[in-house]
Amino acid sequence: MSIESEVSLDGKKLTIAIKGRFDFGSHQQFRESYERFYKVPEIYIVDLKETTYMDSSALGMLLLLRDHAGGDEAEVQVLNSNSDVRKILAISNFDKLFDIS
Numbered sequence: 001m002s003i004e005s006e007v008s009l010d011g012k013k014l015t016i017a018i019k020g021r022f023d024f025g026s027h028q029q030f031r032e033s034y035e036r037f038y039k040v041p042e043i044y045i046v047d048l049k050e051t052t053y054m055d056s057s058a059l060g061m062l063l064l065l066r067d068h069a070g071g072d073e074a075e076v077q078v079l080n081s082n083s084d085v086r087k088i089l090a091i092s093n094f095d096k097l098f099d100i101s
Contacts, residue, residue: 005033049080
């Protein structure tokens with residue numbers, strides 16, 4: 001499991017890429033991936049292209065990111081999820097809270 005974050009040159013977009021398992025073991029590293037930036041980005045992108053597994057604690061971490069980003073006013077996109085991960089997001093109704101594609 002690894003988590004990499006990259007902010008755009010203008011500081012408006014933060015991309016967080018999760019590789020491997022996204023579970024409770026990722027909690028601290030995931031929080032640090034978005035809390036360490038001085039300027040709060042306008043758009044958060046969570047790239048799940050290389051995520052092989054996601055559990056309920058990962059769903060909770062996505063909710064914490066959403067709250068950090070501004071709650072209902074936040075723009076958080078969840079991209080490139082495989083069919084298993086997308087199924088978990090759909091069952092949890094996360095498509096109502098996040099832009100998932």
